[in-house]
Amino acid sequence: MTTFALPNLTGRSIIGTSSTLRLGSVVGKQAVSLSDANVPVSDGGSGTSFDNRAPGLALNYIICVNGAFPNSGSDSGPVMGEIRAYAGSAASIPQGWVLANGTLLPIAQNQALFALLGTTYGGNGLTNFALPNLSDTVVAGSGGSQSFGKTYGSNTAILSVSDAACFCRGSRIRTARGDIPVEEIQIGDHIVAFDDDVTKGTIRQVTWVGQSRAVVRKRLPDDEAGYPVRLLKGAIAHDVPYKDMLITSEHCLFLDGRFVPVRMLVNGRSIFFDKSIESYDYYHVETENHSVIMADGVLTESYLDTGNRFAFKQNGPVVLMRQSRNLTWDDAAAPLEVSRHFVEPLFRSFQSRADRVKHTGRSQAPFLTHEDGLRLVTETGRLLHPIRRVKDRVMFKIPAGVRSVRILSNASRPCDVIGPFVDDRRMLGVLVGYIELFESDTMTTLISHLQDADLSGWNTIENGAMRWTNGSALLPLLSRSVRNTAIMALQIHSAGPYLASDSWSGLMRLKVEGSKSR
Known part of the structure; x- marks a missing residue:
């Protein structure tokens, strides 16, 4: 008062x-x-x-x-x-x-x-x-x-899909008592492992089970957003799986003696991200040693403790104080395989099978563009467009007083442009080599993008001569005259192709089409 x-x-x-x-x-x-x-x-x-x-x-x-x-x-x-x-x-x-x-x-x-x-x-x-x-x-x-x-x-722990290789509720795990829903598996249960004998299997004891919940983050690409992957019945072979299977995108299938992340096999027909599911429970099952196990009739993996155990709730009675083991793929039951030469034939095989058995999902080749959309933006927001292109050099006129620019371009991920069987999920804009700045009667070679590992908007330094942008890369121009304009020459080693939907022209087309439909 x-x-x-x-x-x-x-x-x-x-x-x-x-x-x-x-x-x-x-x-x-x-x-x-x-x-x-x-x-x-x-x-x-x-x-x-x-x-x-x-x-x-x-x-x-x-x-x-x-x-x-x-x-x-x-x-x-x-x-x-x-x-x-x-x-x-x-x-x-x-x-x-x-x-x-x-x-x-x-x-x-x-x-x-x-x-x-x-x-x-x-x-x-x-x-x-x-x-x-x-x-x-x-x-x-x-x-x-x-x-x-x-x-x-x-203050809320959300496990990212890169950490979560798990089964969704309803997945049926092969045990000594038959196929049991994963949510009913308890510590001490005996499951069948197939890493020693893929025909008969051996019995192994469950040493830990974990549960957590995923909430999809729609603004991210499908493979990173957290959508579960659905394998339709018979997607791999006849009655394999014997019912629709739901697992997280990083979960691996055991194929031809190797573990392959299921995200690399998504074909949009028989194997696809189920976008009707936006939140769900998922489960881990661990044995003393990493094992090849069977879920829904598909050979897959048990939990490999790479350090994310504490993001899960343990089901059942407390029987031991178990610390994270921080294992790696060197401790796995079989090698992890993400190379294109191994995964692409599997992808093509499952894609062809989807056509033969007439799975009803839709899969379209992406629309691509080779336009790089290259331009600069100054620290005050002014856009600068190329004034000339000569072979691999792109020239820009830099106004007086500008101390830094961002290199803007179209950008896409190779896994989206080429196919999910390519294990490269970097957002790639343009591959920049040497950068030269001509001002008055001097020429300065800019090299910060080849030396500063933390420079904003640049991918990992691959070698000392070139580096990929992510579509919006910062470039400091060092000390410059406040009176003189300059000419900048960018060496572009590679650019594109890009998804048309990721490009500047694609965005503008979608904007125009959207305005016409209203």
């Missing part, structure tokens, strides 16, 4: 508000009472684990979208891209600021901010870019262990 309180941040971390954390809510615990009922004695056994997160307070994170450009010399007012914690409600955010909640902004109306953020936080880099999403997060300074824009840690 007469007073109000300021937020008490003593000993607390600021956490961005979200749908689960309301403005001003206190999260975490400063102290916890332990008893034999809640001390975790195994990998997520029947006891309830305790919460020892640092206490926090939920506030709004806001970002300046209309302020002074960094290093502009202005010493008053907010700076574009600046992030602040704000104790007011979302409805009362000051002008020029917006919630830092991952919103997509159009590049055309926010060129200066795009020059700062690029696609660090998402967006296609052609028509839009994303603000950082600080909901449910704590801001930490970048440094030696945390790079700019990288999200690390979470």
